[in-house]
Amino acid sequence: MRRIEVETCGRVAILTLSRPDAGNRITLDMADELTAALNAARSDKAISGCVLTGSGSVFCLGGDYRGAGPTAAGRMEFGRAHIDLFGAMAGLGKPLIAALNGHAHAGGFALALACDMVFATRDATLGLPELAHGLFPFLALAVVRDALPKAVLFEIAYEARLMNAEEAHARSLVNAVLPATEVLPRAVETVERATSGHPDVLALGRDLYYATRGVAPAEALTMARFALGAALAASDP
Template structure:
């Protein structure tokens, strides 16, 4: 376990909280390995249907802890390898992932947000790539993924200038779903997580898969994949349960298969 990140399950929502406020929650190897391991554990934990990533202090995450990079022994992974493994695990996690952005999300912090499905931001939160400020090149999606999430010219502005933009602007550009008062962030995200946890885990998992892959397909191919998923889904318990519950005017009891 890492002293720099904590894990908690509230209802059916798994919370990952970065707890290095004095270091602006910069990511070190210990944190990254702990979070990657916990995501793998929660992937097959039926109690956890939604995951939230947030932090303590005034920063969500200032990126990689460059001071902790070090020089690995031959054959060992370096800090970049560890970060990429974490990002890859978070990006393809089969359950909904919500970023509860409490403050500054810079460089690798912004790239962490880009790996999440939904972004709820506190009013005081700000988002920036920041790599250009230090002559560092992004490696977790800053240049590759940001232009897919927001307008290309805004992405380039953020990349080139290194400036951090306020949460409300990022909502306008489409990265942030909601902006809430700082004091209401955790409560709002828990409520959203609780809402998603009541849906069919199977439906959400398949929706996420199709939506994530649609951008790399033609519209015809994406529609074909969606139809194939529907054909398979028609054989599921959750669809049968949902239809029964609708007919019986009751709340469905989804199982995830």
């Protein structure tokens, strides 16, 4: 049974996490399925970008690690699936916007922040509540640490504290807080606006951003130099 629904709105692919009975928690198979959907969107020239949302009343309450089973091999495979997923998100080459239809907790918080932009409903909460359940946000940490100052990151992790949408907006984690009926349309509109120009130039710029995270300034400038050259060549009449 497929747990990632894919539909199109014009040239925008809407990817929906579809496991509402379990808070849209990501299983190993769901992670692989979402990775495949993102890779398909990257190679499809008819698709200009993607919106990621959830089914039901929540966006995603994290990863379903229990489904990985009791063995070390199964747990490592669960981690591998998430590494592949976050790699596919970074390597999409097209806008990827999160439309939070509800709460984004634990791995769901990381999933939202791995998108380029985030729009959230007014009743959404975001955070890392793993410690309240005897865990630590191991996989989420690799993504969330780029978006939060260290003191804030450890505050919400140590206290298992959830931010409301307005606080997340104030901390620049969410681009806008909207009525529930406006979140998905706003995300689709954002993709359409961003891709109204030259898609190859946009892909070069987005790829440059994700490739240069954590890279020394000199190396980032060298990479930017070649990206600029390629962009100018692509936009030549």
